[in-house]
Amino acid sequence: MGLLSKVKKPIAKSPAAASKAPAVAEPIPDAPSFERPVSDTILALDIGTEFVKAVIARQLPNHELEIIGVGKAHQAPDNMYAGAIADIPGVVSVCEKALNEAERRAEISAKLTVVGVAGELIKGNTSTIRYRRKNGNRPLTEQEMSLIIQQVQERAGARARKEIADETNNPDVEVRLINSAIVSIMIDGYKVSNPIGFKGADVEIQFYTAFAPLVHISAIEKVCAELNLDLLAVAVEPFAVCRACLGDDLESNFSGIVMDIGGGTTDIAVVDDGGVEGTKMFGIGGRSFTHQIAQALDVDFDTAEDYKISFSIPDRIPADLRETMTLAVQRNLAVWLSGVQITLEEFQLPEFLPNKILLCGGGAGLAELRDVLATTDWFKELPFARRPVVHLVSASDMPGIKNESSSTLDSSFITALGLLRVALDTLVGVPDDGGLRSKLSKLLQN
Secondary structure, X not given: OOOOOOOOOOOOOOOOOOOOOOOOOXXXXXXXXXOOOOOOEEEEEEEOOOEEEEEEEEEEHHHEXXXXXXXXXXXXXXXXXXXEEOOHHHXXXXXXXXXXXXXXXXXXXXXXXXXXXXXXXXXXXXXXXXXXXXXXXXXXXXXXXXXXXXXXXXXXXXXXXXXXXXXXXXXXXXXXXXXXXXXXXXXXXXXXXXXXXXOOXXXXXXXXXXXXXXXXXXXXXXXXXXXXXXXXXXXXXHHHHHHHHHOOOOOOOOOEEEEEEOOOOEEEEEEEOOEEEEEEEXXXXXXXXXXXXXXXXXXXXXXXXXXXXXXXXXXXXXXXXXXHHHHXXXXXXXXXXXXXXXXXXXXXXXXXXXXXXXXXXXXXXXXXXXXXXXXXXXXXXXXXXXXXXXXXXXXXXXXXXXXXXXXXXXXXXXXXXXXXXXXXXXXHOOOOOOOHHHHHHXXXXX
């Protein structure tokens, strides 16, 4: 139990998703003139609602990563909708700014890229399949495991397609598998880490799969094509954050709830004993707090954003505004907290939810949001054994990732670090140790 394996399949190029008319983009500075590197550099592109973050890393021995360049650029208001790309040319423009900055700081250019995907239409769930073997005395083979994995993926794909079709009222919606992970395996009721070679009649596998609408993926593919980047992988963002937390220890027994609070969405992943139980998202993030403040104070969005950033700093907000802002923030906190409760209710765990909550993303910087999780009784109607402990994740918490750049990486960069870990999974695979990590990783790529 607790094995985490990845889909390591590059995304094939496909026609671009339709987008609305592009906004007029600001002039982009000329890109730095660097030679394309050898394959030891990786680019993580975190395309968020508020910011695009580009992080360049170099591969080190022992599956470690060294950050050498970081870039960040602000999104236009209409570039993203509910965490997904809404204006392809506009997003390309912003990505190029962030990429140019990262390459200038790294003094090297990057081509191999992994991109995160988010939004309420991303469906990540753990399914359990029970497989009755005809001959339990015959050792389990890779071919049988391949058949089981295919069955799980097909079943999960049909489920995701139905959910997205119901939510979009589009029965013909196309979806694509983004990430897969083995959560646990049992043979005749006995937990194993490597099923190949075992005898037994009943095989039970818990398998995490994540699917996204094709329109989301094709938009990402188009952005990468416009930037002349090689799209190595697309990863569900909370899944990527879990990878960053686990590092290279695929046998980790880490358990926790990861909340990535972005500008437009809050993405939640539950990890139990090192296995991703599921990823879910709802459409309330940091931007909704800014809108509430703007409406309460009758100011523009940018001014409200500055107030929000300064809200947790004593004496930075005039006294006559603080009370009004406090009421606006508290109203939105109540709505956001309801979203957290409803989302966590959807996770079907055999026992309790993990009592550790890890916060990351730009929205996690709002201290009031952390306080409401840590001090109120919101958790009592949920299957927690006790009050969960809330921790704001920092880059230094990520195992196997060293920051050698001149940039300080706060919690808003955790998703990008997770994307780097997914990229490394894709590039280097796993050691040929004869175990499940080497054998099943090949099956998950097919």
